[in-house]
Structures are given as C-alpha cells and as structure tokens.
Amino acid sequence: MIEVEPFSRVIWRWGVPPKYKIALEASHRAMSWAEYESVVRGYRPCDVVHLYPETWDRELKRFAEDGLYFVPIQRAKPVSGFAHRFYEPTGGRFMVYGVVSPSLSDAMRFVRAHEGRPCDHETIGILLGYPECCIRFFVENFPKGILDPVWRVEHEGEDPMLNVMLRYFGPRIIPFFPCSYTCRQARRVAEKFYGLLREYDEDLAETILEMLSMPMVWSMYKSVIQVTTPLFTGICNGYWEPQRINVYWRGDPERWAKKLPLQYKWFLSEIRFQFGDNIPLLNPP
Amino acid sequence: MMPYMDCPLRCEYCFEKPVLGTRIEANLDAMTTVLNRIYARGSQVSLHGGEPLAAPIEHVEALLQATYRLMGRSAVQTNGLLITDRHIRLFKRYYTHVGISIDGPPELSVLRRFGDRPESGREVAKKVNENIAKLRENGISVGILCVLGRHNAGDEEKLGKLFEWVEWLRSIGVSSGRFLILKACESRLEKYALSPKEVGEAWIYLYRRLKRIAWEYAWSPFRDVINALRGRTNQVVCWLGCCDPWLTGACYPIFPDGTTGLCDRSFIRGLYLRPEGRPLEIRAKILKETDCKGCKWWGYCHGGCPYDAEDNDWRNKSSLCPAIKMLFEEISQHHPPTSKPVEVRPGYQHGDSPHGDWSDHGDSG
Numbered sequence: 128m129i130e131v132e133p134f135s136r137v138i139w140r141w142g143v144p145p146k147y148k149i150a151l152e153a154s155h156r157a158m159s160w161a162e163y164e165s166v167v168r169g170y171r172p173c174d175v176v177h178l179y180p181e182t183w184d185r186e187l188k189r190f191a192e193d194g195l196y197f198v199p200i201q202r203a204k205p206v207s208g209f210a211h212r213f214y215e216p217t218g219g220r221f222m223v224y225g226v227v228s229p230s231l232s233d234a235m236r237f238v239r240a241h242e243g244r245p246c247d248h249e250t251i252g253i254l255l256g257y258p259e260c261c262i263r264f265f266v267e268n269f270p271k272g273i274l275d276p277v278w279r280v281e282h283e284g285e286d287p288m289l290n291v292m293l294r295y296f297g298p299r300i301i302p303f304f305p306c307s308y309t310c311r312q313a314r315r316v317a318e319k320f321y322g323l324l325r326e327y328d329e330d331l332a333e334t335i336l337e338m339l340s341m342p343m344v345w346s347m348y349k350s351v352i353q354v355t356t357p358l359f360t361g362i363c364n365g366y367w368e369p370q371r372i373n374v375y376w377r378g379d380p381e382r383w384a385k386k387l388p389l390q391y392k393w394f395l396s397e398i399r400f401q402f403g404d405n406i407p408l409l410n411p412p
Numbered sequence: 413m414m415p416y417m418d419c420p421l422r423c424e425y426c427f428e429k430p431v432l433g434t435r436i437e438a439n440l441d442a443m444t445t446v447l448n449r450i451y452a453r454g455s456q457v458s459l460h461g462g463e464p465l466a467a468p469i470e471h472v473e474a475l476l477q478a479t480y481r482l483m484g485r486s487a488v489q490t491n492g493l494l495i496t497d498r499h500i501r502l503f504k505r506y507y508t509h510v511g512i513s514i515d516g517p518p519e520l521s522v523l524r525r526f527g528d529r530p531e532s533g534r535e536v537a538k539k540v541n542e543n544i545a546k547l548r549e550n551g552i553s554v555g556i557l558c559v560l561g562r563h564n565a566g567d568e569e570k571l572g573k574l575f576e577w578v579e580w581l582r583s584i585g586v587s588s589g590r591f592l593i594l595k596a597c598e599s600r601l602e603k604y605a606l607s608p609k610e611v612g613e614a615w616i617y618l619y620r621r622l623k624r625i626a627w628e629y630a631w632s633p634f635r636d637v638i639n640a641l642r643g644r645t646n647q648v649v650c651w652l653g654c655c656d657p658w659l660t661g662a663c664y665p666i667f668p669d670g671t672t673g674l675c676d677r678s679f680i681r682g683l684y685l686r687p688e689g690r691p692l693e694i695r696a697k698i699l700k701e702t703d704c705k706g707c708k709w710w711g712y713c714h715g716g717c718p719y720d721a722e723d724n725d726w727r728n729k730s731s732l733c734p735a736i737k738m739l740f741e742e743i744s745q746h747h748p749p750t751s752k753p754v755e756v757r758p759g760y761q762h763g764d765s766p767h768g769d770w771s772d773h774g775d776s777g
Contacts, residue, residue, distance in 0.1 A: 134694070139684065139685045351727055392430070397430075397682055
C-alpha cells in the first residue's frame with residue numbers, strides 16, 4: 128500500500144487547438160467562481176474555500192462585501208496538484224480551509240459537521256446543496272477509504288455534465304460525485320452551475336462541456352490516476368486499491384473523430400496499446 | 413531532431429507506426445532555435461525520424477550544419493537505405509556519426525521491409541549492409557542499432573549467424589552498437605517477440621561471445637550494466653535510470669515545426685508535446701514499494717523502460733525484468749559491484765549520456 132503525494136500533470140497531444148489548453152487553464156478559476164457565486168445568489172447555503180496567506184486580506188474583504196460569513200475550519204498543507212484529503216502543514220506554510228455562507232448558523236452547522244467524529248458528511252452535503260441520492264452515495268463510499276469513488280458511480284448511461292473524470296486537471300461542471308452518470312437530481316444542480324459558468328464566459332463553458340464529452344479512459348493503479356483522452360493525457364495522485372481500476376467513458380466518439388481525426392486516431396492507438404483490444408471504447412454496442 | 417515524420421519502410425515491429433506519415437511542415441529556423449536552446453543545456457544532438465534521410469537533402473544539410481557549428485560534429489540515426497554519395501559528402505563535411513538500424517545479415521534482418529512487400533526484408537538488408545561497408549570505406553564513423561527478436565535471435569543457429577555478422581562489423585571498423593529488444597506493440601506481433609527468458613539467454617550468449625573478443629564494452633546493454641555496477645550512473649542507458657515516461661529526461665525530440673516532444677518510444681501513443689517542468693520520480697517511487705520491493709538489483713536497474721512495462725502500463729516494472737536480472741547476475745560475476753546502488757536516481761539531465769554511446773553511435777532515441 129503506497130501513498131503518492133499530490134501532483135498533477137497534463138501532457139497535450141501535438142496539434143491540439145489552443146482553445147482547449149486555454150479552457151483547461153481557466154476552468155479551475157471559472158468553477159471556483161461559479162461555486163462561490165452560487166452561494167452569493169442563494170442557490171445553496173454554503174461553499175468551501177481555501178485561503179492562502181498571500182491573498183486572504185483581499186478574500187476576506189470580498190466575503191464581507193458579498194455579505195458572507197467566513198468560518199475557518201482547519202489549517203492544511205498547500206499542495207500543488209490535486210488533494211483527495213488534507214495534509215498536515217509543514218515548515219510554517221499553510222492554507223486555511225473554511226466555509227462561507229450568508230447565514231452564520233449554517234456556517235457553524237457546517238463546521239460542527241466537519242469537526243464531528245465521525246465527520247457528518249450528510250449534513251455537509253446538504254449544506255453544499257448536493258442531491259440527497261448523491262450524498263448517500265458519497266456516505267456509502269468515502270468513509271470506507273474509497274477516496275475517489277469515480278469508479279463506483281453507476282454507469283448505465285452518460286451525461287457529460289456529470290462527468291467528474293477530468294476534475295483533477297480543471298474541467299468539471301459539478302463539484303461533487305453523482306450517484307449515477309445519468310442522475311436527474313445531479314443534472315438539475317449541474318444546470319445551475321453550467322448557467323453560472325456561461326455567465327462567467329460562454330465560450331469557456333461550452334468548451335468545458337465539449338471536453339467532458341470526449342471519449343476517455345480513467346485508470347487508477349498503484350495510487351496513480353491516468354486519464355487518457357483524444358486531447359491529452361493527465362496524471363495525478365490517486366489512492367491505493369489492490370487492483371488496477373479502469374473506467375471507460377464512451378462520450379461522443381463520432382464528434383471527436385470528425386473534429387480532430389489525427390489526435391483521435393492516436394487516442395485509439397494508445398488505448399489499444401495500454402488497455403487491449405477488448406475494451407468497450409473499441410467495441411461499440 | 414526529427415525533420416521528417418515518415419519513412420519509406422514499414423518495419424513490422426516499428427513502434428513509430430502511429431505517427432509515420434503525419435504531415436508537419438518543416439520549419440528549420442524554429443528547429444535550430446530550439447536546438448540552440450537545448451544544446452546550451454548540454455545536450456547531445458542527432459537527426460532522427462521517421463527517416464531523416466527521406467527529408468529534402470537541403471534540410472538534412474542545414475540541420476547537420478547547425479549541429480556541427482555547435483558541437484564540431486553531428487550525428488544521424490537512419491535505416492541506412494537512402495544513403496547516397498551526396499549524403500556521404502555531407503557526412504564527411506560535418507563530421508557525422510551515422511547510426512544504422514539493421515537486424516543482421518540479409519537472411520536474418522527480414523522484418524525491416526517495405527509495407528507493400530513483406531518479402532523485401534532481405535533485399536533491404538543487403539542494400540543497407542552494402543551501405544555500411546561503403547560508409548566505412550569512406551572513413552565515416554558507424555554504429556549499429558539491432559533489434560533482437562525471433563527473426564534473428566530465436567535459436568542458437570540464428571544467434572551464431574548474428575554474431576558472425578557482428579564480427580564482420582568489427583572487421584570493417586564499426587565502432588559500437590546496441591541490442592534492443594523487439595516489443596510486440598500489437599498482439600499480432602507476439603510471434604516475433606522473444607520471451608523474457610529467451611531475451612536473457614540471447615543477451616548472455618552475445619555478451620559471452622563479445623567478451624571473448626574483448627568487444628563487450630562497445631555494445632549496449634552490456635557496457636551499461638558494467639557502468640551501473642561501477643557506479644558510473646551518468647554513463648548508463650536511459651532504461652536503467654528511473655525514466656519519467658511523461659517527461660522523458662534522456663530524449664528530447666524536436667519535431668519538424670520546432671515543437672518538442674517525448675522519447676520516440678512514446679510514439680506508440682501518438683505524438684505528445686513535452687510538458688513544462690522537471691521529470692517526476694513517481695514511477696520509481698511506486699515500483700520501489702511494489703513490483704521491485706526487495707530486489708537486489710533495484711539500485712542498478714530501477715524498473716527498466718516504462719515502454720517495456722508489463723501489461724503495457726508504465727506503472728508496472730519492465731516485462732523484461734527476468735532478462736535484466738539474468739544479465740546482471742552474469743555480468744556481475746565478471747564485474748562485481750564496486751559502488752553502492754543508487755536508490756532513486758535523479759533522472760537524466762541533458763549532458764548525461766543516456767545511451768552511453770553518442771560519440772560513436774548517434775542514436776538518441
């Protein structure tokens with residue numbers, strides 16, 4: 128059993144149009160804005176925020192201007208890349224993880240839920256505005272050590288708005304794990320976030336959604352996640368599972384084969400090489 | 413530098429097949445700008461492909477000249493088929509070392525062939541061997557890249573013929589070579605690949621015979637294993653050195669448009685652009701704790717090439733592990749380790765000699 132420290136890296140294929148790289152880089156900030164804005168507009172009670180010493184004066188002022196309470200919860204080590212959990216700060220450097228809400232009592236409920244032992248994920252999920260079925264899914268998995276239950280999500284069909292396989296690198300519409308990749312309740316929440324993203328930048332929102340519709344393979348093995356797509360391969364830290372786990376996202380292959388034929392051909396060659404000839408992406412029903 | 417991303421041959425086992433034929437317009441200015449930048453960091457440079465000599469000869473000359481201006485020499489890795497007298501004049505002018513990819517004499521080198529004529533391997537190999545001789549007659553430095561598979565190393569008779577050819581290479585003044593291992597990138601190629609045990613046996617056979625004529629240090633992987641055991645970690649082939657497959661430190665291809673990529677072995681995945689940053693030690697970390705835990709050769713081998721990995725998953729150790737162990741056991745009898753094993757190598761930097769053979773071989777990929 129090994130633990131790999133947080134890291135993430137995106138390796139682009141040759142010849143990919145720049146708009147995708149721009150979208151990937153902008154997606155973290157855009158989604159972070161949408162999540163915060165959803166609380167300001169009263170779509171949900173709370174949002175979680177990470178404050179860094181370099182910017183917390185500006186951030187705290189922004190919260191005050193927006194009529195939000197901020198309650199700190201814990202200090203954690205700032206990491207580059209994607210963290211599935213909090214790490215103890217070392218060497219004096221830390222960030223502060225906390226909650227913002229227009230209601231002090233909601234913010235405090237969030238803090239108490241977080242500090243409870245065991246942690247009250249159900250209350251946290253409700254305060255973050257997540258669908259009940261998806262909260263239940265999370266509660267059934269995460270506390271058992273399944274830190275990244277992407278592979279446990281019911282996968283009978285696919286809705287790109289609910290695709291959470293690229294979130295380590297930026298692109299995502301929802302900030303939670305859906306219970307199913309076709310969950311209607313999750314879709315309703317996703318539409319709100321997507322609306323906000325469009326408000327932030329219409330082209331960016333559409334490009335993010337387009338990227339989430341790519342065929343892709345999510346693969347976790349030896350605590351390292353690899354996501355292979357027609358545009359890029361992303362790698363980052365995962366968590367330990369005894370076997371390699373692969374999730375095949377069918378996406379919209381015709382669209383991508385037409386849009387970027389060369390890169391799509393390479394994608395097929397690559398997944399055939401690494402995952403074999405018998406995977407669902409290479410054998411449509 | 414890869415001025416041309418196609419090749420007139422379609423060798424049966426070529427791992428570059430997915431990218432061969434990719435149309436990328438050559439931008440020599442952009443290529444030489446990147447060349448200058450990389451060279452400033454201490455790199456060794458050679459022309460590679462695809463097939464670099466299939467590029468317009470003006471492009472070949474411009475790039476050999478640019479390399480020569482920087483280094484006082486140049487290098488090319490070629491299939492050896494297209495070499496003309498004009499190329500030979502350029503090689504003399506720019507002090508070019510020529511690395512030739514060939515798998516033995518015509519009766520053995522049968523998988524390097526034209527795509528539309530599977531039977532053309534012998535004819536290709538005959539021409540290439542003639543060109544090797546011609547290069548040597550002209551005093552040009554030549555190295556060999558030979559891929560071992562069932563076609564040329566599948567039994568002792570073939571190995572015997574292969575070694576006779578190696579002796580011929582020595583007799584005409586070829587300076588060095590590398591024995592690579594045929595990788596079955598597709599399942600239909602498995603019939604050509606040696607099993608790991610057969611690879612080990614072939615390596616040991618060749619090592620023992622080379623040792624008898626005191627030429628083992630001229631050939632990879634033997635010299636690399638010797639160097640690893642002696643602690644000369646910057647003179648060890650890249651696949652013994654904790655390679656980060658997503659930011660290959662030993663190999664820094666410059667594509668025709670001046671963009672840069674990953675080691676050509678990654679071309680089986682298509683063309684990737686080189687990301688920013690430094691190589692990560694993730695693969696070394698996970699192998700040390702899993703597949704390679706407790707292995708006495710870890711500090712010399714570091715899991716082997718990620719593109720030879722078991723199940724074609726770079727998060728696994730090399731599928732050639734049993735062969736690598738056999739080779740270390742064999743060579744360490746003659747060259748006992750004189751240095752402490754290196755737990756996690758920092759990864760290659762430019763200026764290291766990833767294949768330990770640039771000056772007399774020329775293949776950077």
